[in-house]
Amino acid sequence: MAPALEAQVQQEEQSLPHNNNFYNTLNDATHRSKVTVIGSGNWGSVASKLIASNTLRLPSFHDEVRMWVYEETLPSGEKLTDVINRTNENVKYLPGIKLGQNVVADPDLENAGMEVKMEGPCMISTLISQQLGINCSVLMGANIANEIAVEKFSEATVGYRNNKEVAERWVQLFYTPYFIVTAAQDVEGVELCGTLKNVVAIAAGFVDGLEMGNNTKAAIMRLGLREMKAFSKLLFPSVKDSTFFESCGVADLITTCLGGRNRKVAEAYARNGGKRSFDELEAEMLQGQKLQGVSTASEVYEVLSHRGWLELFPLFSTVHEICSGLLPPSAIVEYSEKLPRSF
Numbered sequence: 001m002a003p004a005l006e007a008q009v010q011q012e013e014q015s016l017p018h019n020n021n022f023y024n025t026l027n028d029a030t031h032r033s034k035v036t037v038i039g040s041g042n043w044g045s046v047a048s049k050l051i052a053s054n055t056l057r058l059p060s061f062h063d064e065v066r067m068w069v070y071e072e073t074l075p076s077g078e079k080l081t082d083v084i085n086r087t088n089e090n091v092k093y094l095p096g097i098k099l100g101q102n103v104v105a106d107p108d109l110e111n112a113g114m115e116v117k118m119e120g121p122c123m124i125s126t127l128i129s130q131q132l133g134i135n136c137s138v139l140m141g142a143n144i145a146n147e148i149a150v151e152k153f154s155e156a157t158v159g160y161r162n163n164k165e166v167a168e169r170w171v172q173l174f175y176t177p178y179f180i181v182t183a184a185q186d187v188e189g190v191e192l193c194g195t196l197k198n199v200v201a202i203a204a205g206f207v208d209g210l211e212m213g214n215n216t217k218a219a220i221m222r223l224g225l226r227e228m229k230a231f232s233k234l235l236f237p238s239v240k241d242s243t244f245f246e247s248c249g250v251a252d253l254i255t256t257c258l259g260g261r262n263r264k265v266a267e268a269y270a271r272n273g274g275k276r277s278f279d280e281l282e283a284e285m286l287q288g289q290k291l292q293g294v295s296t297a298s299e300v301y302e303v304l305s306h307r308g309w310l311e312l313f314p315l316f317s318t319v320h321e322i323c324s325g326l327l328p329p330s331a332i333v334e335y336s337e338k339l340p341r342s343f
């Protein structure tokens with residue numbers, strides 16, 4: 001399943017030489033965690049900013065935060081990495097925001113592969129744990145990156161598997177007075193909330209494009225939340241109901257359906273009657289930023305088809321059928337007759 005979140009953060013323990021000048025001021029510690037942020041788009045850049053403000057003050061972390069950049073050449077002919085390191089700004093994906101002098105952009109990290117299995121989503125946290133042999137938590141929440149970048153108040157959820165201490169370290173790393181992070185012991189539930197809400201946001205965008213109004217949009221959000229919960233619990237019975245009431249659940253769903261990029265591009269798709277493709281609209285409207293909802297809807301559809309669950313999830317399946325041109329955008333409000341009575 002495509003990543004929806006993306007606290008793409010990797011942590012590695014490092015033994016430091018006691019005589020290393022750089023760390024002399026932190027001379028009582030022999031082990032400090034070094035933080036690398038994998039990804040430097042809109043959210044990856046904000047995550048780096050948040051973390052970098054905390055590593056400077058927390059003695060158990062190295063000051064420096066490395067941020068992996070998928071390298072590209074800007075219209076000026078300069079490499080994005082060079083510009084970030086010179087200006088301390090991600091001029092393409094988060095212009096106007098200083099990341100912190102201790103953020104170092106680096107293009108040389110090994111790429112990771114992602115996989116979808118038809119019988120069920122292969123969770124990114126599981127892949128990372130398996131491939132790197134590390135304990136992986138996830139961070140999701142009502143987090144439009146540009147709003148956090150300018151330090152407007154928001155909340156987020158760290159989903160962790162079984163080690164509360166690990167979760168507390170993630171909370172420490174991200175927590176600021178304007179970014180309140182709480183931990184939930186439900187890694188799959190938190191991750192699936194962050195992923196699936198993108199599909200619902202596409203549906204919300206269709207509703208906006210069709211000018212159906214707020215009641216319809218609220219209905220789509222409620223029905224979407226219901227499918228998010230049912231899908232997550234069918235795949236992972238351990239998923240907790242309470243997770244859907246955390247920031248990663250209903251709050252992320254609301255903000256993404258109101259102010260996210262998936263909503264925005266889906267609105268344009270519906271306004272154009274489905275005549276311009278999502279790829280074309282994404283390129284035109286997002287200037288290099290990427291949508292998750294369309295590909296996630298396709299991956300969810302594969303799982304639903306394979307498991308024989310299409311009829312149980314009319315919203316998810318209708319979103320994919322609209323995105324792939326099988327149905328017109330207006331089908332989003334015509335599917336309700338297909339709704340199952342209960343989950």
Ligand SMILES: NC(=O)C1=CN([C@@H]2O[C@H](COP(=O)(O)OP(=O)(O)OC[C@H]3O[C@@H](n4cnc5c(N)ncnc54)[C@H](O)[C@@H]3O)[C@@H](O)[C@H]2O)C=CC1
Pocket residue numbers: 003004005006039040041042043044045069070071093143144145146288289290291292
């Ligand atoms: N932007 C936001 O407000 C939020 C985003 N997220 C999630 O964060 C994740 C990353 O999104 P953003 O940071 O917004 O990215 P973005 O959409 O701003 O930028 C796309 C990123 O993908 C990179 N990229 C493009 N092609 C690539 C390739 N072939 N291989 C590797 N990298 C490539 C680009 O260099 C850029 O860093 C997504 O899953 C998104 O749903 C989560 C919360 C908030």
Ligand SMILES: O=C(CO)COP(=O)(O)O
Pocket residue numbers: 141142143144145201252255256259260261262263291292
């Ligand atoms: O995930 C998000 C907010 O939490 C951002 O959503 P968009 O990718 O639709 O902008």
